[in-house]
Amino acid sequence: MAAAGASPSPSHANVGPIHTPQPQPLHANRRSLYDELECGPNCGFSGSGSPFFDALNGYAGDPDYRPTWYATAYGLLFTRDRANGVATTVNPATGDWLMRTTDADVDWRGGYDVKIGTFFGANKNWGVEGGYWTIDRFRGFSQASLAGGVDTPLAVNQIEFGGVNGDTFFNNSAGHRVARVNRLESAEVSLMRRSDVFDAYGFASMDLTLLAGVRYVVFREELTFGGLTAGGAWGGSPLDEAYFNDRVINNLIGFQFGIDTGFRFARTLRIFATPKFGIYNNHIDARFDAFRGDSLRGNPTPGSGITRTYPVAVDRDVFAVLSQVDVGLDWEFAPHWSAVAGYRLLAATNMGLADHQFPNDVVDFAALDTVKANGSLLIHGVFAGLQFEF
DSSP: OOOTTOOOOOOGGGOOOOOOOOOOOTTTTSSOHHHHHTOOTTOSTTSOOOHHHHHHHTTTTOTTOOOSEEEEEEEEEEEEOOOOOOEEEEOTTTOOEEEEGGGSOOOOEEEEEEEEEEEESTTSOEEEEEEEEEEEEEEEEEEEOOTTOBBOSSBOTTEEETTEEHHHHHSSBSEEEEEEEEEEEEEEEEEEEEOSOOOTTTOOSEEEEEEEEEEEEEEEEEEEEEEEOTTOOTTSOGGGEEEEEEEEEEEEEEEEEEEEEEEEEETTEEEEEEEEEEEEEEEEEEEEEEEETTSOBOEEOGGGTOOOOSOEEEEEEEEEEEEEEEEEEEEEEETTEEEEEEEEEEEEEEEOOHHHHOOSBTTOHHHHTSOOOOEEEEEEEEEEEEEEEO
C-alpha cells in the first residue's frame, strides 16, 4: 500500500501510448524542392538549369505564360531549275547546236525573308501572321562564236533593222549572246490555329499549327538573244548588234493552307516541317521586242507582207498550283531567341516562262499573240536566321 499522505502512483492503465517524435525532412512545411533551389521546373537534364532563364520566360510568375508576338528574319541562298530551252546557235559547217537559251543558266542568289505574327484568345491558340520574302535577281549569261561565223536556226530573214536584213546580224554572225534575268517576290497573310497541348515547364515534344490565308507571288523573267555582224565587236558600234527580247511577268494571287509541325528532341532543339499548298489565278503579261544596238526597233521586211510592228504585248489568265515546303532545325539558344536554319522548295505549275514564248519565226505574230502557260517553275535553296518572341 502506499504510505499515508503519499500521492498515488499513476495507474499503468491510465497512461496513453507513448509517441516518439520522428525526424522531419529539411524541406518539410517549406516550399517545394524546385522552389528551394530557386531554379524552377526547368532544372534537370533537359532544362535550362537557370532561374534567370525561367524569370525572363515568365515561368516563375505565370506557369501558363506564352509569348504573344514573334518576329523572324532569315537570309536566303536560292537557285532555280532550267526550263525547256530553244536552240539559238548552230555551227554552219556541221549543223551541230552550239547554244540554247538554257545555257544562260542562273546562278545562286541571296535574298531575305521576314515575318511577324501575334497570338490571341484565352489560351493564345489563335494567331495571325504576315510575311514577305524575295530573292535578288537571278542572272544567267552565255555566248558562242566560231572563226568561220555562227548561224541561228530561228527564221530571221523577214525582219530588218534600219533597212539591214536580220540575216546580217544572226547568220554568218561574228557571235551570239543569250542573257537571262529572273526575280521572285512572295507576300502572304495567314490565320493560324495551334494545338492546345502546351507544357510551360518543358514544352510538349510534338506541336502542330494549322494555317490558311491568301498569298501573292510575282515571278518576272527576261530573256535576250543578241547577234553581231561579221567583223563587228561586242560593245563596239551599236549598229553592228541586234537583239530579240522576251519579257514575261507571272502574277499569282490565291488561297493556300498548310501545317507547321515540329518535334522537340531536347529542351531547346526542335526539328520542323512546314508544307503549304495553294490554288491561284495566274495573270501573265508577255512582251516580245526586236531592236538594234542603238534601240532602233526592227520591223518586218516590205516583202514579207506583214504590217504588224514590235513590241507585241499580250496577257492571259490561267489556273495555277503553287506548293512550298520548309524543313529545318530551331535552336532556342537564349530566352526568347532562336536560331533557325533549313531548306525550302517552291514549285509552281502553269507558269509563263520566257523560253517557251520565243518564236521559231520572229515575225510569226500569231504565235506571239498567244501566251504559253505550260511551264513549271522550281526554286529551292537554304535559309538561316533568327526568331524573337515577346
